[in-house]
Amino acid sequence: MVSWFNKKQDDNEEPGASRSRSREDRSPNAHASAPHYEEPTERTRLIQQTNDPGYLSPDDPAVSPYNLWSVRAFRALSLLALAASFVWWTFLLVSIFVSPPLIHSRGSGFFAFAFVTLTLGQLALGLLFFVVPSKPMSICGIILAVLLLIDMGIILGVGGIRREEGWVGIGSIAWAVLISFHQVFQNQVVTWGKREEEERLTGREETRRSLREWIAVLLELIILVVMTLAAVLFTATLILRARDATLKPLGTRYSVHGDTYQVHLVCVGNRTEDSNEPTLLLEGDYGPVEHDLQPFIDDIYQYGTISRYCYWDRPGFGWSDNAPSPHSAGMSADVLSEALALADEKGPWVVVSAGVGSLYSRLFASRHLLEVSGIFLIDPLHESYLSDIGQPKRGFLLWLRGVLSPLGLDRLAGALFKGRTREDRVMGSSAYQTGKFIKAKLQENLVAVTMTSAEVQSARHIQMGKTPLVVVSSGKKMRADSEWAKKQEDLSHITDELLAWDVVHDAPHEVWTDGEGRQVLEKRLKEIVKASRKPKL
Known part of the structure; x- marks a missing residue:
């Protein structure tokens, strides 16, 4: 009887207790302990809202450097630069066949075309692997930027090359240098943003890579190495051109x-x-x-x-x-x-x-x-x-030879292994x-x-x-x-x-x-x- 009575009393007190707890919930102390709702910010508005106070999984799509406005700004700049480079690349391609007003180059124009092509490749590669930054990408990017900076110094410093390239060639190499350094900074910003968002949302920096990411890193490394080798050949060919420019004309x-x-x-x-x-x-x-x-x-x-x-x-x-x-x-x-x-x-x-x-x-x-x-x-x-x-076939082969001519494979081989002189390259058997x-x-x-x-x-x-x-x-x-x-x-x-x-x-x-x-x-x-x-x- 007593047990039944006590249980009945508890049942009777439950509504009162509920009302008492409701009053406590409405008290000022209750507000202090309740979770506070905040308006989404620039850093959090792309993240899915959740009541779980714990960290997100590293594989969660919300863990992304795109959460940061600086990262998105760099990507937007790369897209604009890609569009501008493509327009300029098209003009240079057309100028080989029909020279538009004020775009004529006293030289062949193939060097300017090569620099802008390299720039397009850099921008496309950076956007394709935007969220997969890596140290090899940074190292190759720095080497590429330095080589292009040397190329610009040669073009500006050697009067004969500067005259032949004109403002078209100078503008193209300057743009290539600017984009190269932009790519280096972009890679660093994305790396920083990726690390910061991982630490904030998952509690630690993610050092592991998925198989897909490793394949992406390997692919971008191969492409960057090819680009860097091309830049090395550009520089060597420009050095050879600078040497040839010292040969004075007979008339x-x-x-x-x-x-x-x-x-x-x-x-x-x-x-x-x-x-x-x-x-x-x-x-x-x-x-x-x-x-x-x-x-x-x-x-x-x-x-x-x-x-x-x-x-x-x-x-x-x-x-x-x-x-x-x-x-x-x-x-x-x-x-x-x-x-x-x-x-x-x-x-x-x-x-x-x-x-x-x-x-x-x-x-x-x-x-x-x-x-x-x-x-x-x-x-x-x-x-x-x-x-x-x-x-037409002969014309296409000539155009292809011209596009590849800035690499200077035949000229460099002739100078290094056959002893070809500047006279040979300017007016002799290697002039072709x-x-x-x-x-x-x-x-x-x-x-x-x-x-x-x-x-x-x-x-x-x-x-x-x-x-x-x-x-x-x-x-x-x-x-x-x-x-x-x-x-x-x-x-x-x-x-x-x-x-x-x-x-x-x-x-x-x-x-x-x-x-x-x-x-x-x-x-x-x-x-x-x-x-x-x-x-x-």
């Missing part, structure tokens, strides 16, 4: 085409106003004229066979700058005319050319009918072969490896079957019929290609005054490298100079 550089670029012109021999001797005007074949035709002509000048000659570097060759794109053979002929006028050279001229250079000489002759007193062609290229020069030369050949390819072909056809119609003409052809080339033989015969009829058409039996395309070929050339040069003498009044 004078003249600003042409509205002072947008310069071409190199040399004249050898004394000029007298009352002389009726013509001046030989040389045009080289595939490469710089200093490497192929000019040494032979200089030899016969030293022997006294001729009294005076001039030669120049076409845009992109030797000491001449690259011209804006597009650039045709006719434009080159006009630029040569401008350079000769600036040098106060008036002729009369006997144009002497070899291979593809014959197209340029013929265009010059057709635009200076009264000044050109003779045409001398050495195994010349017929205009029907312009379709071979303008093949330079970005300027590749750009010039790409320009030649782009307009070969359109602008240049039309210009040469017009020149053939305009050419004065009474101009003395000599053609010397390679016997080896003609025997190997019957079509080439027919075209050589056709070129012997571009004027009505054919002095001679010689086929040197054992001579290669470079006829002057053969003993018999040199004798024939020297003999015919004497004859055309004599036939071209301007009569005294």
